[in-house]
Structure formats: structure tokens, C-alpha cells
Amino acid sequence: xxxxxxxxxxxxxxxxxxxxxxxxxxxxxxxxxxxxxxxxxxxxxxxxxxxxxxxxxxxxxxxxxxx
Numbered sequence: 862x863x864x865x866x867x868x869x870x871x872x873x874x875x876x877x878x879x880x881x882x883x884x885x886x887x888x889x890x891x892x893x894x895x896x897x898x899x900x901x902x903x904x905x906x907x908x909x910x911x912x913x914x915x916x917x918x919x920x921x922x923x924x925x926x927x928x
Contacts, residue, residue, distance in 0.1 A: 875906050876927065877914040884927055901925065 876884070881901075882892050895901045902923045904913035920927060 873916050873918045875914040876917060876920060877912065878904070881915065881920075881927075885925075 878889070878892060882889055885892075887895070892901065896903070902915065902919055904915055905919050906914040906916065908914070917927065
């Protein structure tokens with residue numbers, strides 16, 4: 862594995878739904894509505910049916926700024 866791959870994995874980490882809700886200061890119902898309305902892109906990581914997340918780069922490309 863190249864050093865660039867490790868750096869990419871660290872900077873493009875997965876943000877899980879519960880963490881994204883906390884970061885944006887909204888509840889799970891608001892997040893569900895935002896996803897349905899297209900304000901938040903569809904999750905691109907699915908661990909299970911209920912555990913989903915987004916790559917940081919996906920959220921940034923959608924204009925959602927997170928640190």
C-alpha cells in the first residue's frame with residue numbers, strides 16, 4: 862500500500878448518519894427529510910440496512926462543509 866493511499870483513507874473517512882446528525886445539529890427525522898428532499902446526497906457506505914454513512918469527500922462535493 863502506498864503512503865498516498867493511507868493519507869487518502871484518513872482524509873476521506875466515513876461519516877456515519879448519527880455522527881452527521883450531531884455535526885449538523887439536527888435530529889434523525891430532520892436528516893431523513895433532508896435525504897428524501899435531496900439536500901443530503903445518498904449514503905455511499907452501507908454497513909447494514911440501518912448503518913449507513915458518507916465519505917467525507919461525498920459530503921464536501923455536495924457543499925456540506927465539515928471539519
